Amino acid sequence: MTLRKRDSVLLHLAAVFTAVVILVPFLYMVVASISPQSNLISKPPKWIPDHLDWHRYSDMFSGSSAAGSTFKSAMANSVIVACCTVAISMVISIFGAYAFARLEFRGRRMTLMMFLATYMLPQVALLVPMYIILSGFGLLDSKIGLILVDCSLVIPFTLWILSNYFLTVPRDLEDAARVDGCTRVGALFRVILPTAKPGIFAAIMFSFLLAWDEFMYALVFTSSTNSKTVPVAISEFAGRYTTDFGLVAAGGVLAALPPVIIAIVFQRYVVSGMVAGAVKE
Numbered sequence: 411m412t413l414r415k416r417d418s419v420l421l422h423l424a425a426v427f428t429a430v431v432i433l434v435p436f437l438y439m440v441v442a443s444i445s446p447q448s449n450l451i452s453k454p455p456k457w458i459p460d461h462l463d464w465h466r467y468s469d470m471f472s473g474s475s476a477a478g479s480t481f482k483s484a485m486a487n488s489v490i491v492a493c494c495t496v497a498i499s500m501v502i503s504i505f506g507a508y509a510f511a512r513l514e515f516r517g518r519r520m521t522l523m524m525f526l527a528t529y530m531l532p533q534v535a536l537l538v539p540m541y542i543i544l545s546g547f548g549l550l551d552s553k554i555g556l557i558l559v560d561c562s563l564v565i566p567f568t569l570w571i572l573s574n575y576f577l578t579v580p581r582d583l584e585d586a587a588r589v590d591g592c593t594r595v596g597a598l599f600r601v602i603l604p605t606a607k608p609g610i611f612a613a614i615m616f617s618f619l620l621a622w623d624e625f626m627y628a629l630v631f632t633s634s635t636n637s638k639t640v641p642v643a644i645s646e647f648a649g650r651y652t653t654d655f656g657l658v659a660a661g662g663v664l665a666a667l668p669p670v671i672i673a674i675v676f677q678r679y680v681v682s683g684m685v686a687g688a689v690k691e
Contacts, residue, residue: 436666443467443660450655466660477647481661483635484643488622489668491553491639495560495621496614499568502561503613507572508598512584522573529566533626536562544631551633559631560621567620568613575609576602611676619669640665 438457442450443466445459469478510522540559541550549555579602587597603610625641632638644661647654 439659439662442656443663445656447654447656463656466654466657467664470660470664477657480635480638480643480646481640481664484638484640485664487553487637488639488665491556491560492618492621494553494557495564496617498557498561499564499617500610500614502565503568503572504598504603504610506565506569507576508594508602510569510573511576512581512594522570525566526570529563529570533563537626537630540627541630550631551637553637556628556631556637556639559627560624563624563627564617564620568617571613571616572606572609575606575613578609579605615672615676618672622665622669 441457441459444462444464445456446461446463449456449459469475470481472478510518540562544550544555544559547555549558583601583605584597587601588594592600623641624639625645628639628642629645632642640661644658644665647658647661
């Protein structure tokens with residue numbers, strides 16, 4: 411066996427192993443969501459259900475039960491919060507990243523590092539200050555307050571990705587557009603953004619995932635079904651004395667569908683965008 415062939419075989423084996431490690435828990439979650447509760451709590455556990463039980467999904471889609479009604483409301487809240495967070499974060503990040511990538515001013519790199527440092531702070535360290543701020547503005551237990559909080563988490567991340575990606579766009583393209591009469595904003599929209607589509611799609615994808623999966627802020631800053639998101643709703647399926655593991659699994663499957671669909675649709679943009687975004691000045 412040649413060295414190249416051996417490396418190829420090892421690479422494929424590693425890829426298969428990684429895929430199995432990642433997909434097996436998700437596969438079991440799907441199986442658990444349609445398994446009777448008796449199978450899930452039996453000892454030893456039964457990996458193959460005696461019969462398929464679809465009532466959890468029907469309850470969630472119809473909202474006929476309390477858990478189903480809560481989950482439907484939480485899904486709607488998560489969609490609103492995630493989409494609004496992505497929209498606001500991308501507008502701010504695009505203009506901010508362009509400024510960091512193209513404009514020369516004192517403390518440019520230091521300022522960008524400070525934005526990134528806020529992203530590195532543990533969320534628990536920011537809970538009390540954010541709670542006081544939201545309480546002062548009357549935004550506790552509201553989707554608007556949660557959107558603003560999620561933006562504080564997402565913007566530093568997308569700003570870092572896009573600023574590094576914009577650095578990979580040749581300055582000559584922008585200079586040529588400005589010679590033809592474009593302003594900086596015109597060059598941004600006509601030259602930079604079309605060229606930077608992979609990085610933008612990657613930033614949209616990851617900002618959506620951050621907002622969709624965010625749990626701690628949503629748990630602390632929301633208390634009613636009017637603003638609770640999917641991660642909080644799923645956590646409440648666990649009772650004090652007993653837990654319907656199948657219901658938790660069904661909620662996890664439904665909650666995973668939007669991010670998975672988006673990842674499949676934009677996967678080539680995500681990979682190329684993250685690779686190019688790793689290039690630094």
